[in-house]
Amino acid sequence: MHFLANPARFLRIARPATGWLLGIGILLTVIGIVSGLTLTPPDYLQGETVRIMYIHVPAAWLGMLGWASIAAAAISQLVWRHPLAAVAGRAFAPCGATYAAICLITGSIWGRPTWGTWWEWDGRLTSMLILFFLYLGYIALAASERERGGEGRLAALFGLVGAINLPIIHYSVLWWRTLHQGESITLTGTTIAPSILWPLPLTTLGFTCLFAAAALMLMRAELAQLRVEARIRREARA
Amino acid sequence: MNQWAFVVAAYAFALVGTFALLVWAYSSMRRAEAEAEKLRTRQ
Numbered sequence: 001m002h003f004l005a006n007p008a009r010f011l012r013i014a015r016p017a018t019g020w021l022l023g024i025g026i027l028l029t030v031i032g033i034v035s036g037l038t039l040t041p042p043d044y045l046q047g048e049t050v051r052i053m054y055i056h057v058p059a060a061w062l063g064m065l066g067w068a069s070i071a072a073a074a075i076s077q078l079v080w081r082h083p084l085a086a087v088a089g090r091a092f093a094p095c096g097a098t099y100a101a102i103c104l105i106t107g108s109i110w111g112r113p114t115w116g117t118w119w120e121w122d123g124r125l126t127s128m129l130i131l132f133f134l135y136l137g138y139i140a141l142a143a144s145e146r147e148r149g150g151e152g153r154l155a156a157l158f159g160l161v162g163a164i165n166l167p168i169i170h171y172s173v174l175w176w177r178t179l180h181q182g183e184s185i186t187l188t189g190t191t192i193a194p195s196i197l198w199p200l201p202l203t204t205l206g207f208t209c210l211f212a213a214a215a216l217m218l219m220r221a222e223l224a225q226l227r228v229e230a231r232i233r234r235e236a237r238a
Numbered sequence: 239m240n241q242w243a244f245v246v247a248a249y250a251f252a253l254v255g256t257f258a259l260l261v262w263a264y265s266s267m268r269r270a271e272a273e274a275e276k277l278r279t280r281q
Contacts, residue, residue: 022260029256033249048241055252098259105255106248113244210256217263224270231277 005083007223018216025209032202040196052110054199057185058207059103063131064166065211066096070138071163074156084219086152087226089159090142091218095211097135104128115179123176127169134162 036054043050069092077085107125108118119125142155173182184191192200 037245037249049244051245052248055249059252095259095263098255102252102255105251109244109248109251113239113241207256210260214259214263217260217267221263221266221270224267224274227274228270228277231274 007084010084011220011223014216014220018213018220021209021213021216025206025213028202028206029210030206032199032204032206036199036203040199043196046114049110049113050196052106053196054203055207056103056106056110057200058204059099059106060128061204062207062211063096063100063103063128064169065208066092066099067131067134067159067162067166069215070096070159071166074159077151077156078153078160084223086142086156087219087222088215089138089152089155090146090222091215093135093139093142094218095214097132097139099207099211100128100132100135104132111179117179120179122178122180123172124169124180127165127172131162131165131169134165138162 032054036051040051042048070089073082073085073089073092076082077089104125107128111120112118138155138158141158142152145152145155173180190197
């Protein structure tokens with residue numbers, strides 16, 4: 001990670017990586033979605049609506065990955081004072097917020113035909129909604145600190161404290177058994193039939209590449225803005 | 239309601255959201271890098 005502490009070195013890697021991630025992400029996402037909509041059978045209980053899984057699960061994963069990345073960037077900033085950590089944290093936030101919102105909306109749409117309701121104050125749904133609000137708070141706090149010329153330490157602390165919500169989201173289906181189903185996919189196996197499951201890794205990997213491409217583009221945008229601001233300051237002093 | 243209506247609505251939200259994020263990130267990057275390049279070549 002310290003290898004990337006130099007912004008020029010980071011940009012040498014980020015520029016080609018952005019295009020590759022975009023290309024691979026679009027390809028995998030399209031293949032996964034088309035396969036999920038046309039090649040897999042309907043579920044014996046849920047029918048066709050099971051196909052929402054191919055976008056809902058990646059969105060949930062990316063909503064949580066976004067905040068885990070913010071927390072990792074926060075540790076990197078607070079402990080090692082990594083010069084790109086605050087920039088990375090600010091770039092991950094809108095990407096994670098977008099996928100947390102997609103997860104909530106697609107989950108709600110999936111819930112209506114499956115549970116008979118658009119929303120329930122269930123442990124998983126509520127903790128995911130809290131994650132979305134945490135993102136909004138982080139974005140506002142980080143933007144305000146950046147505007148005041150701060151280093152972003154307050155936002156980093158907020159990112160670390162907010163990470164407490166991640167295990168709560170993960171274990172919510174075990175702690176509060178209400179409406180949301182329990183864990184279908186674990187490290188040791190899955191309860192989903194292989195004939196239905198197989199497009200899920202494709203869409204998950206595809207959306208993850210798109211998430212990474214968006215985060216890299218936002219980091220590049222902020223680094224360019226910082227260069228402009230630094231130059232304007234230098235010119236003003238001269 | 240037809241089950242496919244729910245599937246189409248969910249996919250529409252996911253794809254529009256992802257597309258909007260990518261377009262916003264790309265336009266922010268292009269604008270900022272063009273501005274930085276303009277300042278650099280002005281010197």
